[in-house]
Amino acid sequence: MTRIFAIAINTWREAIRDRIYLALLGFAALLILASQVLSPLALGEGTRITRDFGLSGLVLVSLLVTIFVGTGLVQKEIERKTVMTILSKPIGRGEFVLGKYLGLLMTLAVIFIAMTALLLAVLALRGDGFNQPVLLAALLSLGEIVIMTGVAIFFSTCTSPMLSGMMTLAVFVAGHFTADLNAFAEQAASPLLAGLTAALHWIFPNLELFNARNAAAHGVMPEAVRFSLGAGYALLYTAAILLGSIVIFRRREFR
Amino acid sequence: MTFIHPIHDTRTSKRVDNQTRVTNLPKSLSTVTAIGPVAPVSVHNLRRYYRGRWGKKVEALKGVSLEAPAGQVTGLLGPNGAGKTTTLRIILGMLRASSGIVRLFGGSVNDPASRKRLGFLTEQPYFYDYLTARELLDLCGVLCDVAPADRRRRSGYWLERMGLSHAADLRLRKFSKGMLQRLGLAQALIHEPELVILDEPMSGLDPLGRSLVRDVILELKQRGATVLFSSHVLPDVETLCDRVTVVAGGSVVLEGSVADLVADTDAEFEIVVSQVSPGLAQALSARGIAVATSGSRLLIAAPDRAAMNRLVAELIRDGAEIAAVAPRRSPLEQRFLAAVRQAGGSGGMHDGGPDTSDARTAARATVEPVSRTGTDQ
Numbered sequence: 258m259t260r261i262f263a264i265a266i267n268t269w270r271e272a273i274r275d276r277i278y279l280a281l282l283g284f285a286a287l288l289i290l291a292s293q294v295l296s297p298l299a300l301g302e303g304t305r306i307t308r309d310f311g312l313s314g315l316v317l318v319s320l321l322v323t324i325f326v327g328t329g330l331v332q333k334e335i336e337r338k339t340v341m342t343i344l345s346k347p348i349g350r351g352e353f354v355l356g357k358y359l360g361l362l363m364t365l366a367v368i369f370i371a372m373t374a375l376l377l378a379v380l381a382l383r384g385d386g387f388n389q390p391v392l393l394a395a396l397l398s399l400g401e402i403v404i405m406t407g408v409a410i411f412f413s414t415c416t417s418p419m420l421s422g423m424m425t426l427a428v429f430v431a432g433h434f435t436a437d438l439n440a441f442a443e444q445a446a447s448p449l450l451a452g453l454t455a456a457l458h459w460i461f462p463n464l465e466l467f468n469a470r471n472a473a474a475h476g477v478m479p480e481a482v483r484f485s486l487g488a489g490y491a492l493l494y495t496a497a498i499l500l501g502s503i504v505i506f507r508r509r510e511f512r
Numbered sequence: 513m514t515f516i517h518p519i520h521d522t523r524t525s526k527r528v529d530n531q532t533r534v535t536n537l538p539k540s541l542s543t544v545t546a547i548g549p550v551a552p553v554s555v556h557n558l559r560r561y562y563r564g565r566w567g568k569k570v571e572a573l574k575g576v577s578l579e580a581p582a583g584q585v586t587g588l589l590g591p592n593g594a595g596k597t598t599t600l601r602i603i604l605g606m607l608r609a610s611s612g613i614v615r616l617f618g619g620s621v622n623d624p625a626s627r628k629r630l631g632f633l634t635e636q637p638y639f640y641d642y643l644t645a646r647e648l649l650d651l652c653g654v655l656c657d658v659a660p661a662d663r664r665r666r667s668g669y670w671l672e673r674m675g676l677s678h679a680a681d682l683r684l685r686k687f688s689k690g691m692l693q694r695l696g697l698a699q700a701l702i703h704e705p706e707l708v709i710l711d712e713p714m715s716g717l718d719p720l721g722r723s724l725v726r727d728v729i730l731e732l733k734q735r736g737a738t739v740l741f742s743s744h745v746l747p748d749v750e751t752l753c754d755r756v757t758v759v760a761g762g763s764v765v766l767e768g769s770v771a772d773l774v775a776d777t778d779a780e781f782e783i784v785v786s787q788v789s790p791g792l793a794q795a796l797s798a799r800g801i802a803v804a805t806s807g808s809r810l811l812i813a814a815p816d817r818a819a820m821n822r823l824v825a826e827l828i829r830d831g832a833e834i835a836a837v838a839p840r841r842s843p844l845e846q847r848f849l850a851a852v853r854q855a856g857g858s859g860g861m862h863d864g865g866p867d868t869s870d871a872r873t874a875a876r877a878t879v880e881p882v883s884r885t886g887t888d889q
Contacts, residue, residue: 345632
């Protein structure tokens with residue numbers, strides 16, 4: 258566990274020193290845009306627009322950080338051969354992958370918490386008070402980030418950063434349409450197509466489970482069951498994808 | 513006795529189980545393992561294939577066997593592309609063997625417990641450039657289970673020892689190649705390993721850096737550690753190593769203790785004559801002696817020590833002035849070149865051959881200034 262934590266801290270340190278927290282500035286700019294520029298145009302719906310923009314921005318900025326940092330996290334180590342130094346130490350390859358994952362997750366969690374605090378502060382300043390639905394929707398979205406970080410690490414263990422980034426983005430988009438995939442599978446005439454779409458429905462993460470943002474923007478609280486279900490699902494899906502990452506990384510050779 | 517590294521039967525290329533492995537082991541290897549101490553590194557009949565252009569099967573290693581006995585310094589020599597780095601990377605578990613047996617302290621390289629006793633410096637190391645030297649050593653210490661107080665103490669010691677104290681808190685992106693190499697050695701030794709594997713440890717170092725690495729390797733040997741290192745620099749190998757294994761074209765072409773290898777091989781010498789009598793060069797050439805001119809000097813090759821002594825005496829008698837006598841090739845270099853050439857590999861002074869420039873420079877430095885009356889050898 259000490260070794261996993263050491264790798265995680267090192268990954269976190271890399272992100273900090275690469276000024277990844279500048280992403281927060283991007284989020285702040287988005288909030289200013291929403292609250293100061295778009296809200297006055299929204300005919301009394303300004304606060305709702307800020308909530309909506311803020312919550313979507315949370316996920317978008319986190320996803321961008323995941324793609325830019327996470328997708329090259331393992332591959333960069335292989336290309337620069339830093340992995341040779343680390344893996345010559347008494348550390349298992351599985352520990353290395355888990356450390357990388359936890360380090361990126363720590364980084365994202367800090368950014369995510371800061372962004373949530375910023376959003377709540379802006380909403381309070383706009384006279385929205387302490388907006389509980391927004392806080393809970395943000396918390397639920399964290400499950401999406403937990404899964405997408407695992408997806409990014411998975412692709413990073415087996416392909417180049419560029420391809421890995423594109424695939425992570427593709428999984429994110431597909432993950433929001435798994436319900437449609439399921440519906441398509443049920444209605445497909447061809448058994449082959451039905452089987453294929455059903456398989457894809459199970460392979461891609463069901464990210465809509467974590468999406469209570471639209472409702473929260475309208476002041477509706479997310480259902481309590483979503484949290485327990487979401488936490489279990491995120492845990493299982495992430496465990497499975499990390500297991501896959503470890504299996505692939507264990508088979509990799511370093512020339 | 514258990515063998516847990518995945519192996520294949522080298523004759524049939526089929527995977528075999530543990531029991532079969534033990535019974536199929538060559539008798540010599542089984543005997544060594546059974547009666548003597550387990551060698552920290554033991555490699556037997558290692559083969560490695562990869563797919564080349566158009567999917568053509570290329571055999572990078574053709575049955576390499578070597579041992580790094582405990583407490584000894586073993587040198588792994590060979591021209592470029594001979595298979596040294598591939599062998600080391602298989603030993604470290606970075607690459608998989610197509611077949612053969614690799615053992616670290618008698619166990620599997622995939623076992624982290626084996627690697628806890630190992631320190632490794634890769635060729636042309638590259639570290640996390642956002643870390644400082646101290647942070648890197650601390651990270652390596654944590655990964656090797658070194659206690660916090662020991663990490664601080666040892667980091668300080670190794671930074672000082674490697675001449676990097678002034679740069680301890682400098683980000684590694686500001687380090688020169690030589691500084692990274694020295695830091696690489698420090699990170700390999702932070703946990704005081706029993707076995708140290710170094711891939712081209714002298715590469716990228718200035719003479720001071722080389723001297724530092726040589727001293728560290730000698731200290732490790734005195735401490736009783738086992739060292740296995742690959743190098744192109746034959747004089748370093750001759751000075752530091754107890755044993756050498758020469759690889760060429762993916763096969764071991766020469767192996768043994770340095771003392772044995774150089775015992776029955778005489779060095780070639782070069783005699784430099786500064787006051788040349790007319791017709792001397794022609795007279796020597798007529799006798800089949802290799803002669804070359806360098807400005808006003810004459811360079812005469814002597815194939816061995818006896819010939820060198822005879823020639824020097826003869827030249828002095830004839831009134832020639834001996835400017836210098838220096839070994840042209842060390843015995844190890846001669847053995848190396850002969851073995852590599854016999855294997856059909858490159859063995860010259862061009863790319864692919866050993867770096868012996870230091871040998872000649874060093875040898876000349878010891879012979880010069882000019883000896884007028886005889887040899888310094």
